[in-house]
Each structure stands twice: as C-alpha cells, then as structure tokens.
Amino acid sequence: DAGVIQSPRHEVTEMGQEVTLRCKPISGHNSLFWYRQTMMRGLELLIYFNNNVPIDDSGMPEDRFSAKMPNASFSTLKIQPSEPRDSAVYFCASSLLFHEQYFGPGTRLTVT
Amino acid sequence: GQQVMQIPQYQHVQEGEDFTTYCNSSTTLSNIQWYKQRPGGHPVFLIQLVKSGEVKKQKRLTFQFGEAKKNSSLHITATQTTDVGTYFCAGEGTGFQKLVFGTGTRLLVSP
Secondary structure (H helix, E strand, C coil): CCEEEEEEEEEEEEECCCEEEEEECCCCCCCCEEEEEECCCEEEEEEEECCCCCCCCCCCCCEEEEEEECCCEEEEEEEEECCCCHHHEEEEECCCCCCCEECCCCCEEEEE | CCCEEEECCCEEEECCCCEEEEEEEEEEEEEEEEEEECCCCCCCEEEEEEEEECCCEEECCEEEHHHHHHHHEEEEEECHHHHEEEEEEEEEEECCCCCEECCCEEEEEEC
C-alpha cells in the first residue's frame, strides 16, 4: 500500500491567492482527517470525515477554509483567500474509525 | 472542550539515559494513542491503550494508561540517537469523540 498521499508537498503562494491541498487516503479507510501543524499552536485538527461526510469542522479557523470529500479516495482542503498566518504544514490522515491514524507526508504551505 | 497536555515540552538527554513523558487529559478518555514524529517527518502511530491501568511494552518503550483513564506516560529505557523526535499522546473522549493530540514532548539525544 502506498500510504496516504498528499499533494503538493510544498506550496509557496502570495497573499490573496487560492490554495488547494489534496489527499488520497489509504484504500479501505473510512475516516479522513485534516490537521495543521505550527510551532506556536502544535498539531490542530481542522476537520474530519466519516464515510465521506463531514462530522466535525469546529477546528476550521474561519470561512476562508473549506474541505470536501467527493468520494472515498479523494479529499481537498481549500484556502481562499490565503493569508501569511496560514503558513504551516498541513497533514492529511486516514483511519478505520476509532483506530490508529495514518498520516501523509504533509504539505508545507508558505504564504508571502 | 477536551484538552491534553504533555510535560515536559522538551528534554535533552545523553545517549543511554532514560526518558519519560507524561500526558494529562482534562476529561476521562476511552483510549489513548501515542505517536512519534521525526524532525521534518509526519506523526507515526506507536501504540494504543484502552484499559484502565494498562501497561504495554515495545522493546525499550513502556506505555502506561492511568487507573482513572485521564493520564498516560511513555518511558524509554537507555535512549538511543534514533529515539530523537517529538512524542505525542492523543486522547479520544468517551462517546465517539474526536482524537485530541497533546502538546508533544520534543526529545533530543546526544551521542
């Protein structure tokens, strides 16, 4: 199994631009999680899906952030418009619900 | 909401010394998981504890879940340079709640 796949691995963009992060979970997993990691705030859960349905989006910072999971093998996290304070590493993870989570390699986002 | 704190935030040891990180939850947990993140890497699952008072070992690593299911610890015996990284606990509340990650303990091991 290839594990959780994320793209791009690195993204540098200018403030105000739209950013789309992509994730392919491990086949057969029914839960998908988006996390953001920064030195100041640590590892934060943004949103998670179970069977493609968003269950808890209370961690999404504000309306500029949105996430979708159109099918069991693909999810996106979109930031529009992006701001410098959005710079962070964004991780996607998948699991069978209530079991261990498998993290992707992350996307390092830099907003200038 | 549920909060999970870890201490210490950072520890620097000499190779061969022991290391312990402690995890405390503000609420009772249904289970606790431990993850390790190497510098520049992503969190990798180590173990899950479910039962009150449970103790599990993985080679030099010993994991404990408290009797009240609100705290946990990870102890590494005779650290090696390969143990370098940040160790996170992650607690799941009762009643199908989401996993909340602790603040992490960064371990540095000098040869």
